[in-house]
Amino acid sequence: xxxxxxxxxxxxxxxxxxxxxxxxxxxxxxxxxxxxxxxxxxxxxxxxxxxxxxxxxxxxxxxxxxxxxxxxxxxxxxxxxxxxxxxxxxxxxxxxxxxxxxxxxxxxxxxxxxxxxxxxxxxxxxxxxxxxxxxxxxxxxxxxxxxxxxxxxxxxxxxxxxxxxxxxxxxxxxxxxxxxxxxxxxxxxxxxxxxxxxxxxxxxxxxxxxxxxxxxxxxxxxxxxxxxxxxxxxxxxxxxxxxxxxxxxxxxxxxxxx
Amino acid sequence: xxxxxxxxxxxxxxxxxxxxxxxxxxxxxxxxxxxxxxxxxxxxxxxxxxxxxxxxxxxxxxxxxxxxxxxxxxxxxxxxxxxxxxxxxxxxxxxxxxxxxxxxxxxxxxxxxxxxxxxxxxxxxxxxxxxxxxxxxxxxxxxxxxxxxxxxxxxxxxxxxxxxxxxxxxxxxxxxxxxxxxxxxxxxxxxxxxxxxxxxxxxxxxxxxxxxxxxxxxxxxxxxxxxxxxxxxxxxxxxxxxxxxxxxxxxxxxxxxxxxxxxx
Amino acid sequence: xxxxxxxxxxxxxxxxxxxxxxxxxxxxxxxxxxxxxxxxxxxxxxxxxxxxxxxxxxxxxxxxxxxxxxxxxxxxxxxxxxxxxxxxxxxxxxxxxxxxxxxxxxxxxxxxxxxxxxxxxxxxxxxxxxxxxxxxxxxxxxxxxxxxxxxxxxxxxxxxxxxxxxxxxxxxxxxxxxxxxxxxxxxxxxxxxxxxxxxxxxxxxxxxxxxxxxxxxxxxxxxxxxxxxxxxxxxxxxxxxxxxxxxxxxxxxxxxxxxxxxxxxxxxxxxx
Numbered sequence: 001x002x003x004x005x006x007x008x009x010x011x012x013x014x015x016x017x018x019x020x021x022x023x024x025x026x027x028x029x030x031x032x033x034x035x036x037x038x039x040x041x042x043x044x045x046x047x048x049x050x051x052x053x054x055x056x057x058x059x060x061x062x063x064x065x066x067x068x069x070x071x072x073x074x075x076x077x078x079x080x081x082x083x084x085x086x087x088x089x090x091x092x093x094x095x096x097x098x099x100x101x102x103x104x105x106x107x108x109x110x111x112x113x114x115x116x117x118x119x120x121x122x123x124x125x126x127x128x129x130x131x132x133x134x135x136x137x138x139x140x141x142x143x144x145x146x147x148x149x150x151x152x153x154x155x156x157x158x159x160x161x162x163x164x165x166x167x168x169x170x171x172x173x174x175x176x177x178x179x180x181x182x183x184x185x186x187x188x189x190x191x192x193x194x195x196x197x198x199x200x201x202x203x204x205x206x207x208x209x210x211x212x213x214x215x216x217x218x219x220x221x222x223x224x225x226x227x228x229x230x231x232x233x234x235x236x237x238x239x240x241x242x243x244x245x246x247x248x249x250x251x252x253x254x255x256x257x258x
Numbered sequence: 259x260x261x262x263x264x265x266x267x268x269x270x271x272x273x274x275x276x277x278x279x280x281x282x283x284x285x286x287x288x289x290x291x292x293x294x295x296x297x298x299x300x301x302x303x304x305x306x307x308x309x310x311x312x313x314x315x316x317x318x319x320x321x322x323x324x325x326x327x328x329x330x331x332x333x334x335x336x337x338x339x340x341x342x343x344x345x346x347x348x349x350x351x352x353x354x355x356x357x358x359x360x361x362x363x364x365x366x367x368x369x370x371x372x373x374x375x376x377x378x379x380x381x382x383x384x385x386x387x388x389x390x391x392x393x394x395x396x397x398x399x400x401x402x403x404x405x406x407x408x409x410x411x412x413x414x415x416x417x418x419x420x421x422x423x424x425x426x427x428x429x430x431x432x433x434x435x436x437x438x439x440x441x442x443x444x445x446x447x448x449x450x451x452x453x454x455x456x457x458x459x460x461x462x463x464x465x466x467x468x469x470x471x472x473x474x475x476x477x478x479x480x481x482x483x484x485x486x487x488x489x490x491x492x493x494x495x496x497x498x499x500x501x502x503x504x505x506x507x508x509x510x511x512x513x514x515x516x517x518x519x520x521x522x
Numbered sequence: 523x524x525x526x527x528x529x530x531x532x533x534x535x536x537x538x539x540x541x542x543x544x545x546x547x548x549x550x551x552x553x554x555x556x557x558x559x560x561x562x563x564x565x566x567x568x569x570x571x572x573x574x575x576x577x578x579x580x581x582x583x584x585x586x587x588x589x590x591x592x593x594x595x596x597x598x599x600x601x602x603x604x605x606x607x608x609x610x611x612x613x614x615x616x617x618x619x620x621x622x623x624x625x626x627x628x629x630x631x632x633x634x635x636x637x638x639x640x641x642x643x644x645x646x647x648x649x650x651x652x653x654x655x656x657x658x659x660x661x662x663x664x665x666x667x668x669x670x671x672x673x674x675x676x677x678x679x680x681x682x683x684x685x686x687x688x689x690x691x692x693x694x695x696x697x698x699x700x701x702x703x704x705x706x707x708x709x710x711x712x713x714x715x716x717x718x719x720x721x722x723x724x725x726x727x728x729x730x731x732x733x734x735x736x737x738x739x740x741x742x743x744x745x746x747x748x749x750x751x752x753x754x755x756x757x758x759x760x761x762x763x764x765x766x767x768x769x770x771x772x773x774x775x776x777x778x779x780x781x782x783x784x785x786x787x788x789x790x791x792x793x794x
Contacts, residue, residue: 058705088707098702102720106263111716115707122712125264132263149265164702171706281615284608288669288750298665305664329562336559371776375655375743379760384579386572393566463653466747473656480659492652499651512547 009033009069010207011057011175016066018052018231026052028231029066034175039198039208041222043215045251048228050211054177057209058090059083071174088115091168093197095180097160101153105144105163108152109135112170131170138166142196158189165196169204176201178210182217190214194221215247305485312489319475324494327461327471330392331502334461335454337393338400343446345401346408353412353420353438366409369402374460378469389470396457396464403456404449408442411449415441447513451506458502462495587769594767598755599774606751606778609669610741613676614734621646621681625688632692632718642685650682654740658749669750676737676744683733691725692718727793731786738782742775 011034018027026049034040042050055061057068059075067074075086091112099108113131114122121127139145142162147155152163161181168176178197182190194210198221201208212218218225219239227235227242227250234249235242314320348354349362374395381391415438423437465473472491479487540548627633628642657678661671700717708716745753752775759767 060701060705084707084709086707087705090705092702092705094698094702096698098698100699100703100716100720101696102723103716107716110263111703111708112706114703114709114712114716117712119709119711119715122708123715127263135263136261148261148263167702167706277615281612284612288605288608288612288673290670290673294665294670298670302664325565329566332558332562333566336555371779372772373739373743373775375746376756376772376775380580380583383583384576386569386575388569389566390568390573459651459653463655466655466659476656477659480663485663492656495656496648496651500647503647509551512544512551 010036011209012067012069013053013057014067014069016053016056016068017064018049018056018061019064025231027056027063030231030233032226032233032236034207034209037202037205037207038223039201039210039221040224040226041218042209042211042226042228043213043218043250044228046213049231050228051179053228054092054179054209054211057175057177058087058092084115088171089174091171091173091176093161093164093168093176093178093181095183097157097164097184099152099160099163099167102151104149104151105139105155106135106148108163109138109167109170112167115171135166135170138169141200142166157185158192161185161189161193162196165193165200169200174206176206176208178208180211180213182212182214190217191220197221215242218242308483308485309489311486312493313486314490315479315484315487316475320472320491320494323465323472323475323491324498326389327458327465327473328498330389330396330461330464330469330471331454331458334393334396334400335450335457338397338453338457339404339450341397342401342404342408346405346446347412347434347438349405349409350412352415352417362405363409366402366405369398370406371402374399374464375467378464379467382468387468387470392461392464392469392471395469396460399460400453400457404446404453407449408446411442411445412438444513447510451510455499455502455506458499462498583765586765589766590769590773591764591766592770594770595774598758598767599752599771602745602752602755603774603778605669606741606745606753607738609672609676609744609749609751610734610737613673613741614680614730614737616673616677617680617684617733618730620677621684621688624681625685626692626714628685628689629692631695631697632714642689646682646685646689648682649678649680650686652679654679655744655747658744658747662748667748667750672741672744672749672751675749676741679740680733680737683736684729687729688722688726691722691729695721728790731789735782735786739779742778 013030013032013034016027016030017025019025026047030049030053042053044050052061056063057070059078063076066076068076070086071089075083078086100111103111107125110125110127110131113127117127136145136148139148142165144155144159144162144166147159152160155163164181176197181197182193185193194217197208197210210218210222219242222239225235225237225239225242226233227246229250229252235246237246345362345365348358349366351359354362377398378391378395381394385391385394419441420433420437423433428436461471461473462476463471463473465471465475466477468474472495476488476491479485479491624642624645627638628646630636630639633639633642654675657675658671661674661678665671665674695718699721700713703713703717741751741753743753743756745751745755746757748754748757752771756768756771756775759765759771
């Protein structure tokens with residue numbers, strides 16, 4: 001399926017509120033729209049709700065109030081099968097990769113298709129030929145074709161994250177979320193991963209929303225930067241517009257800036 | 259060139275096939291027939307009917323039997339734990355010379371070789387019917403279990419810590435107390451409480467061969483076809499063991515989380 | 523309070539190994555143990571004559587057992603021994619089949635309902651609390667004497683063991699990979715197959731092997747109550763006071779248990 005028209009938002013967050021503890025709002029009525037393509041970086045100090053925002057989108061965390069409009073409908077009240085159908089269209093990349101260590105790279109990749117097939121078939125590993133072909137193509141694309149049958153725990157951090165990204169793309173998602181995907185990687189690998197996500201997002205024409213704490217990385221790769229502080233949006237613009245004032249607003253304090 | 263996503267695991271497939279073949283063979287050898295099973299289910303339904311509602315036919319017998327089982331478990335565990343501490347220590351090859359560790363290991367191996375029921379039968383022959391035979395059998399079982407695991411735990415400790423204590427000039431017993439025991443005491447308590455549970459379970463059963471406890475009451479109820487009394491006894495046994503498990507967990511908590519500096 | 527030269531003295535700091543609450547708890551345990559032991563010793567009936575008689579009795583028994591009746595093996599022992607192994611193996615397999623769903627239900631991260639968890643745990647405790655010999659008595663009463671009763675007894679007793687350990691292994695799994703599968707929209711059964719099972723597999727096989735080893739020991743004595751296997755040969759020989767044959771049976775049981783343990787150790791080394 002092609003992406004929606006560039007006017008219509010792929011994801012619309014409206015008045016999102018999250019309280020982990022009653023009375024303490026981690027997200028305070030956020031309203032954001034995410035367009036058809038492009039990489040958006042969400043930045044902010046620790047605990048300001050970046051991760052919560054992303055996890056509310058695919059309901060790994062339950063919002064306290066608000067709407068999340070994806071694919072034309074609010075997904076907050078969904079449950080059961082409808083929720084799974086919504087989730088399979090949203091790919092997620094995790095900080096700790098979250099692969100199944102004892103399974104092979106290929107099996108991890110194909111587990112991205114689990115939302116599309118009946119359990120018995122999945123158990124017997126009877127994936128459609130088209131899926132398998134697609135998996136091999138993605139593996140080629142991320143440069144891991146040779147490791148297809150190796151166990152996931154035999155791979156390095158950067159390699160595992162590539163598998164994670166490929167797995168998310170196997171879902172043929174309409175949106176890609178990434179929760180601090182580079183925080184566990186060395187600087188060079190972090191750049192490679194960001195490049196990969198940026199390129200793949202472009203190629204598959206889906207919006208990519210990345211949570212990160214490295215401002216320089218955000219500046220380098222993001223088409224749009226959203227800065228959170230105290231559970232609210234305090235900056236929303238391009239990398240060029242991100243000046244010291246803006247950073248002050250987002251992170252507070254001055255001693256860390258040069 | 260066609261690439262294969264999943265290599266068929268021939269070893270695993272062969273394994274499963276072998277398993278299925280074995281089951282078919284064994285079921286045949288043991289003469290399990292469908293009719294027997296069906297009549298059994300029928301019997302079972304009737305049996306269940308006779309067991310419910312549970313009825314305490316002989317309260318005195320029930321209470322004294324349960325108490326006796328409890329006593330057997332307590333004494334056997336106490337003696338067993340006390341004995342397995344030194345025996346287990348002696349059996350640790352990294353701490354003890356061969357002339358100490360080999361006999362200790364032999365004792366532990368012998369203690370483990372036979373089922374407590376068989377040991378109970380032998381004790382009955384030696385000291386007569388009654389709780390003493392049961393206690394003896396379970397002491398042997400405790401030594402076998404705790405001794406083996408304790409010795410293995412000691413063999414896994416870091417000898418560097420032991421050396422450090424030895425280097426301070428401490429005598430042998432102090433080395434044990436400050437170098438060895440802190441590393442293994444937690445696990446020892448774990449094994450001891452597990453064995454306490456195990457002895458409690460076994461104490462309910464050795465009575466079947468005359469070694470005291472509720473097992474005797476249960477067996478005679480069976481032979482008299484007093485199935486509702488059997489049900490009552492079983493429920494009491496289950497309850498007793500559940501309480502035992504809870505107590506064991508509590509004891510573990512008390513003894514394994516320890517050591518805090520207190521300022522006054 | 524001032525010390526020398528006007529420097530305020532603080533109370534000396536004491537190092538206590540345990541807090542007062544912990545000390546009280548430990549003391550309670552010690553007290554309870556002493557009470558339990560003392561009351562038990564008082565109540566247990568020990569007939570001194572029997573105790574003194576014991577060494578003589580043992581000697582008598584041993585002399586009657588020697589020489590071991592090796593010739594008894596082919597006729598009376600071999601088939602029963604093989605039956606015992608079948609009982610142990612089939613019983614373990616059956617137990618695994620029945621224990622898996624219950625073990626799943628007991629793990630609160632697989633089935634998040636507290637009621638279901640408690641119910642499953644209750645089933646598992648009950649299975650463990652009833653000794654395999656007692657299960658055997660029950661099944662002999664229902665299905666009649668023979669190996670069927672024995673196999674079911676082994677199976678029902680083992681459910682508690684396998685179910686409890688599998689439940690614990692499940693509760694210790696890595697959350698992250700399961701989160702990823704959930705986020706991808708995978709249904710529950712698929713998450714089981716791809717997320718739980720690969721992580722639990724090594725622990726699972728270890729538990730099954732461990733239980734099989736124990737079950738070989740247990741199966742050997744079930745025959746004493748008529749549930750098939752070598753225990754029946756033992757029972758017959760004891761009832762007829764044929765102590766040489768009893769010795770043969772005991773030796774056979776010993777040999778089989780040792781072999782089973784060797785087998786399990788070897789498999790553990792290779793596969794786990």
